[in-house]
Each structure stands twice: as C-alpha cells, then as structure tokens.
Amino acid sequence: MLGWRSGQLARLxxxxxxxxxxxxxLARFLTTLSCGLFAGAAIYISLVEHPARMECGTELAVTxxxxxxxxxxxxxxxxxxxxxxxxxGAWLAGAGVWWLIGGVLLGSVVPLTLVVILPTNKQLLxxxxxxxxxxxxxxxxxxxxxxxxxxxxxxxxxxxxxxxA
Numbered sequence: 001m002l003g004w005r006s007g008q009l010a011r012l013x014x015x016x017x018x019x020x021x022x023x024x025x026l027a028r029f030l031t032t033l034s035c036g037l038f039a040g041a042a043i044y045i046s047l048v049e050h051p052a053r054m055e056c057g058t059e060l061a062v063t064x065x066x067x068x069x070x071x072x073x074x075x076x077x078x079x080x081x082x083x084x085x086x087x088x089g090a091w092l093a094g095a096g097v098w099w100l101i102g103g104v105l106l107g108s109v110v111p112l113t114l115v116v117i118l119p120t121n122k123q124l125l126x127x128x129x130x131x132x133x134x135x136x137x138x139x140x141x142x143x144x145x146x147x148x149x150x151x152x153x154x155x156x157x158x159x160x161x162x163x164x165a
Contacts, residue, residue: 024093027086031099032161034083035106038076039154042109045072046151050144059132061140065124076150080109083157095164102160109150117146 049068053061087103120143123129129136 020093024090024095027090027093028095028099028161028165031083031086031090031103032158032165034079034086035102035154035158035161038079038083038106038109039151039158041072041076041079042147042151042154046144046148050140050147054140054144057132058137058140062124062129062131062136065140065143069121069125077110077113080106080154083107084110087161098160098164102157102164105153105157105160109153112149112153117143117150120146 053064053068056064084103084107087099087106091097091100091103120139124136124139124143129139
C-alpha cells in the first residue's frame, strides 16, 4: 500500500510541476504582451501623437487632448494592471525575480498617473481653461514631460521581460 501511495504522489508531483510550468509560460506571455502593447502605445504618444498635437496650436491641442486622453486611459490602465498581475503570477509560478521587478516597474505607471499626472490632466480638461492661453500651452508641455516617464518605465519593464524570456 505504501508503494502505491508513493507512486501516486510522484505522478501528482510531476503533473503539478508540468501545470506550474504551463501557468508560468502563459503568465510570462501575457505579461510581455500587455507590457509591449502598453509601452508601444506610451512611446507612440510621447514621440508622435503629443508632438503632432502641439504642432497644431495650443487651442486645437487642448481640444484634441480630451478625447484622446479618455480613450487612452482605459486601454493603458487595463494593460498596466493586467501586466502587473500576470508578472506576479509568473513569479509565483517560479519565474525569476526579474519578472516581479519588471511587473512592479510596469505597475508603477498607475500610481504615477494617479498621483503625479492626474492633477495636470484635470487642469487640461477643466471647462474653465482658456484653450488658447499660455497656461494651456504650459500644461500641455508639462503633460508631455510627465507622460514621457510612463514611456520610460514601461520601456524598461519590456526590456526586462524580453531579456528574461
């Protein structure tokens, strides 16, 4: 009887190791996908969309900011949260500590956005803001610099994930 149990335990341990490897592989894939999409969007906004917005003049730039921000916020918050959760899952399933570090870097864009960038967003979206004013231009300029931090953090996280894939 004891031999039967130890054989069953060995088979169960083998299945659980296999299952953990599959979970880790899926979590690493989803982490990298989420981070890649986030970083790509953030870098695109920093290098292409925001500079183009600024070239159109302050009034138009502020007008375009609102719809762009609303659409991007949902997508990017979801990707950052999913990437963080999947990175933690990969780490818990046995991936190296770099997956946790990359996940924390990616997840850090959420508090950065809520604590540092959101006050500027609110001022840019305020109905009382004169869209053509020097204040509006300064807010847009500040927003671009702050958003660049999101691009850098997510880009670093992506490099970490790709180097540890």
